[in-house]
Structures are given as structure tokens and as C-alpha cells.
Amino acid sequence: MRLVGIWIYPLKSGAGSPVPEAAVERWGLAGDRRWAVVDEAGDNLWLGEYPRMASVRARNADDGGLLLSASGMPGLHVPPAAGEAVPVGFTGLDRAIDAGGDAHDWFTRLLGRPARLVWLDDPGRRTIDPSHGGLPGEVVSFAWDAPLLLTSAASLRVLDGQIGGDGPLDMARFRPNVVIDDVEPYAEDSWTEVRIGEIDFRVSELCDRCAVTTIDPVTLVKGKEPIRTLAKHRRWDGKTWFGIRLVPKNAGRLRLGDPVIA
Structure with missing residues (x-):
């Protein structure tokens, strides 16, 4: 087995960026999901409700800020967040740093509703929810439920065959951090631990x-797949499943081509 994809999402719910290598920290990949968009009450404005978030290309700037672009929007450089700590509604986290008025105006225009950009200054403050497999001392960025998400290209090929239609699904729909191949389809379902390159991971849970996943990452149009087909072949406990969530047990670097051992 080998590592064939590494993806970083600087902005939660924004588009991902493939990279050839990445540092692994306790809370996930370095630079992954340290920024998020919230409403006036501090609740996350997430991709499932606002598909246009997927059009946002966010890059971590060298100065510690964020570079934003999206179709129909002017580019924006967000300086390093130095505002006050404001309330947010993320599980395991009650406050994050306000990113300032220009960023708020940009996202309010993008989404057509009041929106604010916030920054997680210290991911060590956000613990992983025990109901999603978190153990004492384990922490996470703004990512959902675990520091990393792993998917398998082999599993996607099987799903594509079951769906049929006009060509394969883009793996970007599943928003993984790491993609592996040269493995039996859905072999990852039974893993409890996995080593990728020099990093050991604990599997905290399967990913519901x-x-x-029904939002086309290019057109931003919602459809019925892959949930409809997953519900036929991968449904139990009232949910559909694809991929596994990982918690790093040590720091280091991941590189494309790294061997994967489970």
C-alpha cells in the first residue's frame, strides 16, 4: 500500500489544495483548517448549507495570514488574526480569534448573509469529542471529529462502478487529507491502527x-450521488460510510509515495 494523495484545507469548508508533502502535528496536518466562517452567533457556516464555500481557494500566507480568492470575488489578503477572542459554537471549543472587518465583508458578500472569519490560535485548546472516538489529551483543529480523514482510491473505484453514469466521482467530494491505493477496497474498515511513512495513527472511527459529498466541487451543484448508492451498499446504524478518521500518535512528515502499513 502507498500514499497517493495529500490534501490541506486552510479554510474549513473551503476548497482543498493537493500538496506533495506535509508536516503532521498533534491536531492534524500543519496549516489545515485553522480558519473557519461563522455567523453572528458564532455557529459554523458549513459547506453542506452553503455550497459556494467550495469555490473559495484559501492559501496560507507566509506572514501567517490567509490569501482568499473565489469566482466573482476580488482577491483578499487577510493579515494574521489579531482581534479579540469571540464566542464560537464548535464542539470542544468556545472561543476563536476574530479576523477583522475586511474578511467579514468578503464572506458576507460571498454568502449573501452576515458572516465572519475566525482563526483558531491554539488547536491544543480543542479536544476531540469522546462520542467520536476521542481519548483524553487528543486535540483537533476546526476539522470535523478527528485530525485527519483517510480515503482509499480502490474503495472509490468500487463505488464508481456501483454508481455508473458519466465517469468517476472526484475524490475531492469526500474531502480527505490522505488518499491511499494498492489496497483491497474497503480494507480500511477493519483497521484500528495504520502507519504511513514515519507516522503512526490510531483509527478513531469510520467516517459517516x-x-x-453530493456537491460537485467544480459546478457546486447538489445531486443525489454518492449518498444514494452508499445507502444501498454501505448503510448501517442509520448512516452511510466512506473513509476512516485518524489521530496521529507522533509528529513527523508525510510524503507522496510513502508506504502504508496496517
Whole structure:
């Protein structure tokens, strides 16, 4: 087995960026989901409800800020967040740093509703929800439920065959951090631990899938797949499943081509 894809999402619910290598920290990949968009009450404005979030290309700037672009929007450089700590509604986290008025105006225009950009100054403050497999001392960024998400290209090929239609699904729909291949389809379902390159991971849980996967990452149009087909072949406990969530047991670097051992 080998590592064939590494993806970083600087902005939660924004588009991902493939990279050839990445540092692994306690809370996930370095630079992954340290920024998020919230409403006036601090609740997350997520991709499943606002598909246009997937059009946002966010890059971590060298100065510690964020570079934003999206179709129909002017580019924006967000300086390093230095505002006050404001309330947010993320599980395991009650406050994050306000990113300032220009960023708020940009996202309010993008989404057509009041929106604010916030920054997680210290991911060590956000613990992983025990109901999603978190153990004492384990922490996570703004990512859902675990520091990393792993998917398998072999599993996607099987799903594509079951769906049929006009060509394969883009793996970007599943928003993974790491993609592996040269493995039996859905072999990952039974793993409890996995080593990728020099990093050991604990599998905290299988990943249940939501409406985000039905949004085409290019057109931003919602459809019925892959949830409809997953519900026929991968449904139990009232949910559909694809991929596994990982918690790193040590720090280091991941590189494309790294061997994968489970």
C-alpha cells in the first residue's frame, strides 16, 4: 500500500489544495483548517448549507495570514488574526480569534448573509469529542471529529462502478487529507491502527458521510450521488460510510509515495 494523495484545507469548508508533502502535528496536518466562517452567533457556516464555500481557494500566507480568492470575488489578503477572542459554537471549543472587518465583508458578500472569519490560535485548546472516538489529551483543529480523514482510491473505484453514469466521482467530494491505493477496497474498515511513512495513527472511527459529498466541487451543484448508492451498499446504524478518521500518535512528515502499513 502507498500514499497517493495529500490534501490541506486552510479554510474549513473551503476548497482543498493537493500538496506533495506535509508536516503532521498533534491536531492534524500543519496549516489545515485553522480558519473557519461563522455567523453572528458564532455557529459554523458549513459547506453542506452553503455550497459556494467550495469555490473559495484559501492559501496560507507566509506572514501567517490567509490569501482568499473565489469566482466573482476580488482577491483578499487577510493579515494574521489579531482581534479579540469571540464566542464560537464548535464542539470542544468556545472561543476563536476574530479576523477583522475586511474578511467579514468578503464572506458576507460571498454568502449573501452576515458572516465572519475566525482563526483558531491554539488547536491544543480543542479536544476531540469522546462520542467520536476521542481519548483524553487528543486535540483537533476546526476539522470535523478527528485530525485527519483517510480515503482509499480502490474503495472509490468500487463505488464508481456501483454508481455508473458519466465517469468517476472526484475524490475531492469526500474531502480527505490522505488518499491511499494498492489496497483491497474497503480494507480500511477493519483497521484500528495504520502507519504511513514515519507516522503512526490510531483509527478513531469510520467516517459517516453527509450532504457535502453530493456537491460537485467544480459546478457546486447538489445531486443525489454518492449518498444514494452508499445507502444501498454501505448503510448501517442509520448512516452511510466512506473513509476512516485518524489521530496521529507522533509528529513527523508525510510524503507522496510513502508506504502504508496496517
